[in-house]
Amino acid sequence: MKRVAVSLLVLVLALVAGFGWFTLVALRPQQAPPHADGIVVLTGGADRVRVGLHLLQDNAADMLLVSGVGHSAEFPELAHLAGVDQALAPKVTLGRTAYSTYGNAAETADWAALHHIHALIVVTAGYHMPRALVELRDRMPGVVFYPVTVQPPGMRSISDVGTWRLLVEEYSKFLAAELGMTDLAGRAGLGATAEHGG
Numbered sequence: 001m002k003r004v005a006v007s008l009l010v011l012v013l014a015l016v017a018g019f020g021w022f023t024l025v026a027l028r029p030q031q032a033p034p035h036a037d038g039i040v041v042l043t044g045g046a047d048r049v050r051v052g053l054h055l056l057q058d059n060a061a062d063m064l065l066v067s068g069v070g071h072s073a074e075f076p077e078l079a080h081l082a083g084v085d086q087a088l089a090p091k092v093t094l095g096r097t098a099y100s101t102y103g104n105a106a107e108t109a110d111w112a113a114l115h116h117i118h119a120l121i122v123v124t125a126g127y128h129m130p131r132a133l134v135e136l137r138d139r140m141p142g143v144v145f146y147p148v149t150v151q152p153p154g155m156r157s158i159s160d161v162g163t164w165r166l167l168v169e170e171y172s173k174f175l176a177a178e179l180g181m182t183d184l185a186g187r188a189g190l191g192a193t194a195e196h197g198g
Contacts, residue, residue, distance in 0.1 A: 033146035036061045036119040038112065042104045042132055043068040045125060047150045050082040052123040055148065056091060057084045061121055063091045065111045068098035101128070101177070105135035112140055119144045126151055127167055131174040 039061045041052035049066055056064045066078070075089050098107040112120060120140075124132050126149035133145055 031148075033060060033121045033148055034119075035059070036121045036144075036146055037117040038062065038115060038119075039064040039121040039123060040104075040108045040111075040136075041066045042101070042122070042124040042128065043070075044128065045150065045152050046081065047152060048123050048125065049078055051148065051150050052121075053079065053082040053084045053088065053092075055121060055123070056088055063093070063115060064088075065093045065095055065108060067095040067104045067107045067111075069094045069096050071096055101132055101135050101173075104132065105139045108136060109139040112143060117143065119146070121146045121148055123148045123150060125149065127170045131170065131177045134174065134177040 033055075039052050039055055041048050041064065043049065043066060052064055052066065055061065073094065075092055075094060076086060078094075079086050079088065093111060095107045095111065098104045108120075111117075120136075120143055122129070122132060122136065122145050129147050129149050133147065136143075136145060
């Protein structure tokens with residue numbers, strides 16, 4: 001009985017430590033990435049697309065994929081909202097097949113293989129980045145990833161209960177991804193969140 005109690009305590013401590021690491025990663029300020037072959041934006045918030053388009057306009061990479069775009073969205077509208085040059089259009093691909101993080105990774109892997117991309121800037125929310133990188137690395141083991149996090153307004157106050165609820169939920173999804181448990185859900189077309197492509 002004592003051995004079981006100790007094992008449970010160790011497990012709880014590991015989970016708490018892991019959540020502490022996850023929270024630090026999720027709230028880490030954005031850092032400028034080195035130049036890469038491409039950029040992928042995992043949709044779920046307008047700020048993500050804006051950041052990705054500005055990185056492309058600033059020549060951080062040669063091309064950009066917006067993964068998980070809604071079927072009504074078109075580049076001229078996205079460029080206008082982001083305040084970037086419409087001339088970027090030939091460098092931008094709007095991916096419309098992803099409805100989950102698993103789907104984002106599959107869509108990105110196909111695009112990266114088509115364009116021979118070996119170094120990729122990944123733009124998504126800070127709380128989503130750890131899970132996104134797990135899924136992307138699983139599909140593209142030979143690619144180098146440079147994370148660029150975007151903090152949505154709801155994540156800018158760590159005293160808010162909703163922020164901590166979101167972090168706990170995303171941490172559980174991250175653990176599931178690490179254990180390979182999103183594989184079956186992704187193949188069944190499941191795993192989408194309220195944020196399209198999240």
